[in-house]
Amino acid sequence: MSSTLWRLLKNPSAAIGIGLLFLVILVAALAPVLYPQDPWAMVGRPFLPPFTDPQFPLGTDMMGRDIAAGLAYGARVSLLVGIVSTACAIILGVTLGGIAGYYGGLADDGLMRVTEFFQTIPTFIFALVMVAILSPSIQSIIVAIGIVSWPPVARLVRAEFASLRSREFVQAAIALGESDRHIILRQILPNTLSPVLVMGSLMVASAILTEAAISFLGLGDPNMMSWGYMIGASRTVIRQAWWMSFFPGLVIVLVVLTINLVGEGLNDVLNPRLARKGRA
Template sequence: MTDFWKRFSKHRGAVAGLLILFAIILLAVLAPVLFPTSPWAMVQRPFMPPFQNGEFFLGTDTMGRNLASGVAHGAYISLLVGLVSTVVSLMIGIPIGAIAGYFGGFVDDALMRFTELFQSVPSFALAVVLVAIFQPSITSIVIAIAIVSWPPVARLLRGEVMSLKSRDFVDAAILSGQKPATVIMRQILPNTLSPIIVLASMMVAAAILVESALSFMGLGDANIMSWGYIIGAGRTVIRQAWWVSFFPGVLILLTVLALNLVGEGLNDALNPRLSRKGK
């Protein structure tokens, strides 16, 4: 762990990204304390510009709601969507990639053709269609993002498993009588954690962007306050009240940037080849 942190801390951008991410997570956790009033409550006149009132320092939106409260409470939903959809994507992609890479042959061909079927359609277009079919809700958004996000996971894990299954420790496990499922779970998958963790950090960032884009198009959950919902609600009045879309947009930008920087730092710290070069 000490060596990992030393390698990670050498990447200044990754450390900065980690601090930004920690601040945004803290904002999401403390939102009910900082803004106890519901973000849906109308508390002032509509379109109040930012920095004119200390209590509503980010101004108000089209309905007179406190924009700062909406942004703070929306952080939790946006981060939750990104995290849950990524976990679901990993749960789909990891088994498919592991089975395809380990068994090869017909099984590999069948699973990879199945994966290519999903990759043949632009991911965002497929997400739009899925959300429209299942009706816009937080659940349908998470499912749609997960469905369009798992193919890269499967392809990455397939390549990793194919490179690991010929190693001596895997051969020893097979000769000792371990079943394929046991070999995959105990011998191979633990050695693929590094690239999976790096990819997962990037996937969370991509999921937040997709949720925001869906909400911007009017396909978000109208009952859930998220950054994408706020931007979508302010898109029709962007000339009159630029701040409604600007502040949640900045937070999305910072979150995605932070996650990508952390992903680069994790790649440098977890990649053994890069670690040897650093030494």
């Protein structure tokens, strides 16, 4: 693990991504300390332009709320949704894909048909409908994004399991009479984690974008400040107060780019042959 982390830090793009991601996590963790007031509180003059008042460096919105405070608290929502929904999707995808790839036969056919069914539905529309049905909240957003995100993971894990099951070390474990559970958890699963980790890092970025889009449309958690809500609330005054949508949009772009840099670095470190082949 330490050697992998060291190689990751030696990768320029991954090092930059990890540094920026650490900064975002730090701001999110320290948001209550940096901005003890409620991000929904009206603390200044409405429509205060950025860089005109040291107390509100990024300005205020139409209600006099601090834009910088909204960005800090919005980072907590975005990271929470991105990480938890991706973890749920990976757990579900690895479980179903592993069963299908290891056992094959009817289990493979049945689970893959379910996976294909989910993949035929537009993911964002499906997530939007689920949030609307479950009522807008951070929990329903996480559940919706997790449910629409697991099929690619299941297909990847299924292919890896099916390939590894025919390898000599797995056949030797079967011949020695080891249980299926032991073979799956100790022999096959560790060898499939590299591509799953790479995919998972990119899924976090996708989940953050999906949450922002859902909040932009007004279906975000009404009790939690989010970047998507900030952009959606400012679209009617974009000509009058450009900063209200510019700064949240810029932060979303930078965070997604940062996570993609980390994902590319993971791909280079964990799959060096594939990375060199892609560059060639």
